[in-house]
Amino acid sequence: MASEKEEQFYKRLKEELENYTTWPSRYLYKFIVPSDKEKTSEIEQIFDNTGAVINTRKSSNGKYTSVSVEVVMESADAVIDKYQEVGKVEGVISL
Known part of the structure; x- marks a missing residue:
């Protein structure tokens, strides 16, 4: 279950994205993970076929x-x- 802080973050992000972006749109995600091939593979699988x-x-x-x-x-x-x-994904930091 998401924490209140997390919910507030996503609510604010959604408002900003809806106010300043025309959809569909190109989006750049940035993440930091421990250097473990399994971790990067998990992220790659999430975006597979997109x-x-x-x-x-x-x-x-x-x-x-x-x-x-x-x-x-x-x-x-x-x-x-x-x-x-x-x-x-364990250890991931979203930027």
């Missing part, structure tokens, strides 16, 4: 990997659904 362009880059010390996902989304709700799905 036409997403996914780029990964390890940090200078190799401990973390940044994952950028550029994809055309249909609505603010669809953007938030993906954030919530990726949020279930």
Whole structure:
């Protein structure tokens, strides 16, 4: 169950996306995960069959990997659904 802070964040994000974006629209997600092939694979699977362009880059010390996902989304709700799905991956930080 989402915390109140999380609910407020997604509510504010939805308002901003609806006010400043014409849908469908290209959206860029950015995540940081521990450098573990399994973690990046989980994120890639979430965006599988969406036409997403996914780029990964390890940090200078190799401990973390940044994952950028550029994809055309249909609505603010669809953007938030993906954030919530990726949020279930252990250790992920959404930027």
